[in-house]
Amino acid sequence: MSQKINRRKFLQTSAALAAASVAAPGSHASEMDQAIKAPAIGSNLSSPASLPAKKGPRVVIVGAGWSGLTMAKYLKKFASDFDVVLLDKREQFVSCPISNAWIANQVNLEFLTHSYVDAAKNNGYIFISATAIDLDRAGKTLYTTEGAIAYDYLVMAPGIDYDYARIGVEDPEVEQQLRMHYPAGFNSASEVMAIKHKIENFNGGTLLMTVPTGNYRCMAAPYERACMAAAMMKQRGVKGKILLLDGNNDIRIKSEGFRRAFSEYYADIIEYESSAGITDILLEDHEIETEFDNYQFDDAVIYPPIRASRVLENFGLADPASPQKEAAIDPYKYHLLDDEHVYVTGDSRSQPFSKSGNTAHSEAKYVAEVIVAHARGEEIAWRSPQTMCFSGVKTDPLESMSIIAFYKFNEHEKSFAFDRVHLMEKWSERSGQAGLAWAEGMFRDMFYS
Amino acid sequence: MWLFHRGAVLLATALFSSGLIAEETMTVELTFTPDLNNGRNVYETCASCHLPEGWGSSDGAYPQIAGQHQQVLLKQLLDIRDGHRENSIMYPFVQERTIGGYQSLVDVVTYITRMPMHPRHKQGPFSDFSDEYKQGEQLYQKHCASCHGAEGGGNDKTRTPKLYGQHYPYVLRQIDLIRKELRSVDPVMKGGVDQLSPEELMMIVNYVSWIEVPEGEKAPSANWRNTDFY
Numbered sequence: 001m002s003q004k005i006n007r008r009k010f011l012q013t014s015a016a017l018a019a020a021s022v023a024a025p026g027s028h029a030s031e032m033d034q035a036i037k038a039p040a041i042g043s044n045l046s047s048p049a050s051l052p053a054k055k056g057p058r059v060v061i062v063g064a065g066w067s068g069l070t071m072a073k074y075l076k077k078f079a080s081d082f083d084v085v086l087l088d089k090r091e092q093f094v095s096c097p098i099s100n101a102w103i104a105n106q107v108n109l110e111f112l113t114h115s116y117v118d119a120a121k122n123n124g125y126i127f128i129s130a131t132a133i134d135l136d137r138a139g140k141t142l143y144t145t146e147g148a149i150a151y152d153y154l155v156m157a158p159g160i161d162y163d164y165a166r167i168g169v170e171d172p173e174v175e176q177q178l179r180m181h182y183p184a185g186f187n188s189a190s191e192v193m194a195i196k197h198k199i200e201n202f203n204g205g206t207l208l209m210t211v212p213t214g215n216y217r218c219m220a221a222p223y224e225r226a227c228m229a230a231a232m233m234k235q236r237g238v239k240g241k242i243l244l245l246d247g248n249n250d251i252r253i254k255s256e257g258f259r260r261a262f263s264e265y266y267a268d269i270i271e272y273e274s275s276a277g278i279t280d281i282l283l284e285d286h287e288i289e290t291e292f293d294n295y296q297f298d299d300a301v302i303y304p305p306i307r308a309s310r311v312l313e314n315f316g317l318a319d320p321a322s323p324q325k326e327a328a329i330d331p332y333k334y335h336l337l338d339d340e341h342v343y344v345t346g347d348s349r350s351q352p353f354s355k356s357g358n359t360a361h362s363e364a365k366y367v368a369e370v371i372v373a374h375a376r377g378e379e380i381a382w383r384s385p386q387t388m389c390f391s392g393v394k395t396d397p398l399e400s401m402s403i404i405a406f407y408k409f410n411e412h413e414k415s416f417a418f419d420r421v422h423l424m425e426k427w428s429e430r431s432g433q434a435g436l437a438w439a440e441g442m443f444r445d446m447f448y449s
Numbered sequence: 450m451w452l453f454h455r456g457a458v459l460l461a462t463a464l465f466s467s468g469l470i471a472e473e474t475m476t477v478e479l480t481f482t483p484d485l486n487n488g489r490n491v492y493e494t495c496a497s498c499h500l501p502e503g504w505g506s507s508d509g510a511y512p513q514i515a516g517q518h519q520q521v522l523l524k525q526l527l528d529i530r531d532g533h534r535e536n537s538i539m540y541p542f543v544q545e546r547t548i549g550g551y552q553s554l555v556d557v558v559t560y561i562t563r564m565p566m567h568p569r570h571k572q573g574p575f576s577d578f579s580d581e582y583k584q585g586e587q588l589y590q591k592h593c594a595s596c597h598g599a600e601g602g603g604n605d606k607t608r609t610p611k612l613y614g615q616h617y618p619y620v621l622r623q624i625d626l627i628r629k630e631l632r633s634v635d636p637v638m639k640g641g642v643d644q645l646s647p648e649e650l651m652m653i654v655n656y657v658s659w660i661e662v663p664e665g666e667k668a669p670s671a672n673w674r675n676t677d678f679y
């Protein structure tokens with residue numbers, strides 16, 4: 001990696017910035033506000049958002065998921081003089097991690113739901129419920145539904161979108177039908193809730209569940225979800241099966257454990273098929289076509305492949321060469337290759353890290369330090385994000401297995417690979433409890449302490 | 450069970466009475482006999498992050514807890530449980546509803562203190578021939594040894610952590626947190642840290658990471674696995 005070049009570039013940039021600030025004394029904030037230009041989409045949007053005058057370097061974070069929330073908290077913690085503004089189009093947070101346990105009634109919805117007002121109050125930053133609609137990088141301005149916001153640093157942590165085209169769905173009509181009737185459940189609480197209702201009301205026949213290919217969000221979750229749904233069916237005495245079609249040639253993670261769980265507890269319910277990549281979905285016939293076979297289903301949860309959030313593409317930040325439309329960023333420092341004031345983190349990053357809450361959380365702590373260091377003309381050593389993931393296999397009480405892993409750059413492959421992987425595929429009640437304690441600790445860190 | 454030893458662990462806890470009659474501190478001493486079998490069971494709550502071996506991670510994301518003094522471990526658990534040491538993520542794990550009460554805490558620290566240490570923990574950049582090492586040694590003996598011991602062995606009775614065997618990046622990060630007042634510690638420790646420059650602190654931490662771990666406290670090899678969990 002070209003860290004030396006980046007360092008030189010960084011030093012030049014910060015020298016230039018220092019010179020500029022000497023040459024132009026006065027109120028930096030009002031100058032920035034005056035410099036706001038009208039976005040292409042509507043002149044009214046160029047009026048500034050209602051925000052108090054900034055008291056230090058302003059970091060605007062788009063997306064209040066695990067990455068954005070952690071980033072906002074730790075920026076304030078590492079640099080209390082920073083002015084941090086966190087944006088999300090949603091009004092409240094409902095966790096995607098642990099939502100499978102909620103589907104199976106192992107935790108209640110309150111466990112997953114948290115307030116952005118609490119998070120902002122307890123950590124000293126500003127939260128605005130708004131959608132980012134345009135970006136002027138030259139003018140360092142983000143346009144939002146609540147008005148324009150001038151930034152010194154912008155962090156894009158917008159998460160993911162589904163990519164139905166990669167399972168052969170080109171017709172928007174079909175895509176909408178799939179989103180409505182067979183939601184994937186990895187991008188909004190409404191989807192997860194619909195899936196919970198679906199499983200609770202499933203009264204027999206074949207419930208289809210699918211596992212996408214590529215670097216999808218939460219690698220273990222589709223397998224865990226099959227276990228949770230099967231446990232619910234068992235409890236209700238439903239005669240039926242779960243057909244788990246996996247586009248990959250094997251279970252992607254904790255494979256030994258999941259295989260054992262499928263055969264020990266759910267042999268009469270879960271039917272697992274590997275190398276079953278979806279090629280077409282015939283909605284009216286309730287039929288799914290894979291490379292080798294066609295399958296009938298009565299109800300379904302279809303998880304298509306994913307891509308980085310469309311907002312990256314809309315802002316011209318997506319790398320056209322990237323199969324999941326992620327931005328081209330410095331793999332160690334997370335800023336755009338041509339802009340050290342715009343960072344991309346969380347599940348829309350381009351590094352092939354696991355798209356999980358813990359990964360985003362540990363990464364955001366590090367990137368917060370990177371941004372503070374950049375503002376102060378310092379540098380910090382790279383730290384690997386950490387993937388920590390619990391998967392429930394059995395309910396009442398919840399029993400889970402776990403994995404913890406870090407990453408290392410492989411010079412031969414020119415890519416990051418897992419490093420220091422520790423797998424605990426022996427599930428237990430203690431581990432189930434530990435998984436919930438993990439989530440509680442994360443919520444505590446992001447919202448309450 | 451790979452090791453078994455029984456002994457009583459004393460636990461002192463200070464209670465502040467809020468009643469009208471007495472306002473002075475009361476000390477209640479409770480005595481527990483550790484149960485290593487239960488310690489192993491309780492450790493399952495910890496093992497997903499701290500690993501079955503308790504060796505932590507070489508980048509300092511987790512400390513090596515294996516072989517640490519019982520009272521030091523207990524103090525950290527109680528400090529985190531009661532909010533005296535801020536650790537949001539670990540907080541729910543050490544609450545009574547998750548890990549259990551004093552008996553469970555005593556059991557699990559007894560289990561952890563008997564775990565063999567990693568034979569090759571992460572060391573600092575300056576080996577024992579360097580000037581930085583020598584300076585670090587002098588500074589350590591002058592500023593740290595009176596509490597942490599000439600050999601970095603700490604002290605169970607005074608709840609002073611054992612320093613040898615700890616991963617260099619972990620200690621460095623803790624010192625940095627203490628310096629920036631993001632981790633609160635004993636005033637004597639804080640005073641010591643405030644007297645020294647970041648460079649001096651780094652040399653001390655480097656020196657400490659090169660202190661030899663006694664043979665009897667180390668696992669036979671880095672491939673050793675805690676068979677209680679596999």
